[in-house]
Amino acid sequence: MKSYRSRRIADAVGVTWSFLCAFLAAAVLLIILGYIVVKGAAAINWQFLTQLPHPVGIEGGGVANGIVGSIITVGIAVLIASPIGIMTGLYLALFSRGGFASTVRFLSDVLSGIPSITIGLFAYALLVAPFKHFSALSASFAFAVLMLPLLVRTSEEAIRSVPRAILEGALALGMTTFRSTLRIVLPVAWPSIVTGLLLAIARVAGETAPLLFTAFGSPFWELNPTNPMAVLSLQVFTYAISPYRSQNVQSWGAALLLVVAVLALNLLARVLLRTRIRAAP
Amino acid sequence: MRRLGARTGSKIVDQIFVAVLLGAAIVFLAIILGLAASLVKGSLPSLRTFGFAFLWTSSWNPVTSIFGALPLIYGTVISSLIATVLAGVFGIFAAVFLSDFAPAFLARPLSFMIELLAAVPSVVFGLWGLFVLAPAMRNTIDPALQRTLGFLPIFSGPSYGVGLLTAGVILALMIIPTVTAISRDVLTTIPADQREASMSLGATKWETMMKVVVPAARAGIFGAIILALGRALGETIATTMVIGNRPEIAVSLFAPSYTLASVIANEFTEATSDIYLSALIELGLLLLIVSVVVNALARILMWSVFRGARSAR
Numbered sequence: 201m202k203s204y205r206s207r208r209i210a211d212a213v214g215v216t217w218s219f220l221c222a223f224l225a226a227a228v229l230l231i232i233l234g235y236i237v238v239k240g241a242a243a244i245n246w247q248f249l250t251q252l253p254h255p256v257g258i259e260g261g262g263v264a265n266g267i268v269g270s271i272i273t274v275g276i277a278v279l280i281a282s283p284i285g286i287m288t289g290l291y292l293a294l295f296s297r298g299g300f301a302s303t304v305r306f307l308s309d310v311l312s313g314i315p316s317i318t319i320g321l322f323a324y325a326l327l328v329a330p331f332k333h334f335s336a337l338s339a340s341f342a343f344a345v346l347m348l349p350l351l352v353r354t355s356e357e358a359i360r361s362v363p364r365a366i367l368e369g370a371l372a373l374g375m376t377t378f379r380s381t382l383r384i385v386l387p388v389a390w391p392s393i394v395t396g397l398l399l400a401i402a403r404v405a406g407e408t409a410p411l412l413f414t415a416f417g418s419p420f421w422e423l424n425p426t427n428p429m430a431v432l433s434l435q436v437f438t439y440a441i442s443p444y445r446s447q448n449v450q451s452w453g454a455a456l457l458l459v460v461a462v463l464a465l466n467l468l469a470r471v472l473l474r475t476r477i478r479a480a481p
Numbered sequence: 482m483r484r485l486g487a488r489t490g491s492k493i494v495d496q497i498f499v500a501v502l503l504g505a506a507i508v509f510l511a512i513i514l515g516l517a518a519s520l521v522k523g524s525l526p527s528l529r530t531f532g533f534a535f536l537w538t539s540s541w542n543p544v545t546s547i548f549g550a551l552p553l554i555y556g557t558v559i560s561s562l563i564a565t566v567l568a569g570v571f572g573i574f575a576a577v578f579l580s581d582f583a584p585a586f587l588a589r590p591l592s593f594m595i596e597l598l599a600a601v602p603s604v605v606f607g608l609w610g611l612f613v614l615a616p617a618m619r620n621t622i623d624p625a626l627q628r629t630l631g632f633l634p635i636f637s638g639p640s641y642g643v644g645l646l647t648a649g650v651i652l653a654l655m656i657i658p659t660v661t662a663i664s665r666d667v668l669t670t671i672p673a674d675q676r677e678a679s680m681s682l683g684a685t686k687w688e689t690m691m692k693v694v695v696p697a698a699r700a701g702i703f704g705a706i707i708l709a710l711g712r713a714l715g716e717t718i719a720t721t722m723v724i725g726n727r728p729e730i731a732v733s734l735f736a737p738s739y740t741l742a743s744v745i746a747n748e749f750t751e752a753t754s755d756i757y758l759s760a761l762i763e764l765g766l767l768l769l770i771v772s773v774v775v776n777a778l779a780r781i782l783m784w785s786v787f788r789g790a791r792s793a794r
């Protein structure tokens with residue numbers, strides 16, 4: 201039998217060790233963010249935000265086309281994914297019956313664990329190979345597929361969390377299912393659905409792997425989504441592995457922009473969720 | 482909310498409404514099945530040419546069009562295992578602290594920061610890994626490991642900074658939030674009675690956690706680790722930036738290596754012949770199969786714990 205004293209010591213050591221583990225895991229965030237902010241801020245100026253990339257060897261230049269490209273590709277992805285995702289969520293929450301719904305739910309979970317690069321391969325096979333032409337549209341499609349499982353899951357949960365009595369009340373007053381869903385259920389579930397959408401956007405905005413053979417990147421102003429397009433996350437990657445120091449520096453700047461955007465979306469989603477929870481009775 | 486459609490289905494508007502929603506669900510299903518089908522179709526030429534030998538031959542040579550995935554499988558598995566061990570050790574104890582030991586003023590901000598770590602894009606981890614971690618590994622950590630544990634073959638040979646170990650560490654940082662957050666949720670589902678019973682018998686807080694609560698939650702924690710392993714296996718960009726990208730099997734963890742996902746990322750746009758392209762798609766198919774199996778396993782494990790918690794209430 202161990203002495204009381206040695207057990208107390210083991211207790212103190214164990215608690216301290218577990219504190220250190222939690223502290224270190226949290227510190228990793230601060231360390232990485234610290235590097236990104238310090239090195240990134242040094243690269244950012246007005247020119248960096250408003251100009252096109254300059255050819256290697258010529259000083260200056262920026263990532264303006266990548267910023268615009270990110271907004272375009274993610275924007276189109278939202279347009280593709282949100283109707284499919286929200287309507288599938290509605291279907292699962294309101295009309296799900298046995299086999300079909302549980303198959304959809306299971307496959308959605310499976311899809312959420314599939315590496316993004318394989319989804320890039322799918323987008324390539326579907327939208328690049330047949331046209332023999334890289335395009336922002338194929339990147340948007342890959343993004344949309346990445347967003348869908350999250351959107352389906354959060355929409356279904358949001359709609360399920362609306363008290364059934366509210367819907368039944370509307371139906372009892374003679375409203376059609378269509379109108380009561382649209383006018384009664386969706387408005388209540390909407391903040392949660394938007395939260396899910398924001399998180400899904402944050403997830404794909406930093407995604408790079410599927411872009412390598414879909415959007416492909418471009419040194420030009422490109423607003424036509426059927427052409428190859430520059431995307432911010434892809435610029436971080438290509439500038440980071442570039443042998444030129446001036447591009448490495450720009451990679452940190454682009455990474456800072458990306459991190460600010462992604463963390464802002466996450467914080468916004470959290471604030472929205474918290475106000476909703478507080479507003480609920 | 483069952484059979485809503487059936488009850489009010491007599492109205493045409495509602496029938497159309499349900500049909501449209503069903504259509505969306507079918508489109509979603511078609512996308513998932515199409516993904517699998519397109520990868521199978523794309524890998525057929527490679528499957529026909531190399532057969533199952535693709536999995537255990539170790540020459541990855543685009544010049545001679547001979548493709549064997551063994552070095553890539555090796556690099557993927559070893560880097561992910563390093564990551565899982567590191568993230569497992571730190572992540573589980575971090576979860577123990579956050580669920581039971583931490584006062585509220587610490588638990589909240591620490592949980593918040595660890596969850597935000599999960600939101601950092603992988604290309605940012607890669608950038609940091611390439612310019613901060615890799616030089617640190619080459620100049621400080623690898624030489625220190627060699628001095629103390631150099632008699633082990635896995636810590637021998639020159640260090641280039643980029644390699645299996647560096648990739649393993651970066652992946653560990655990326656999957657720690659997964660291990661920590663899910664393990665913490667699993668631990669909080671273990672009923673308070675068990676903790677109180679153990680404490681009332683005179684056990685310390687640490688003994689209660691290690692001998693009662695963690696063992697009760699072990700299936701769920703194991704599920705969290707498997708899920709994190711799945712993330713590490715499929716992670717692409719960060720690994721590509723720090724693993725060195727060389728398709729060889731070396732004993733040393735300092736040596737450059739290659740993973741399934743990195744090969745696709747690096748070589749897909751350069752693949753000139755059809756068989757090369759097909760071999761790369763087959764790597765994608767392999768990743769798909771592995772991730773489906775790993776995720777299914779993880780979900781079954783975690784489901785067993787959460788369901789148990791629900792029925793106990």
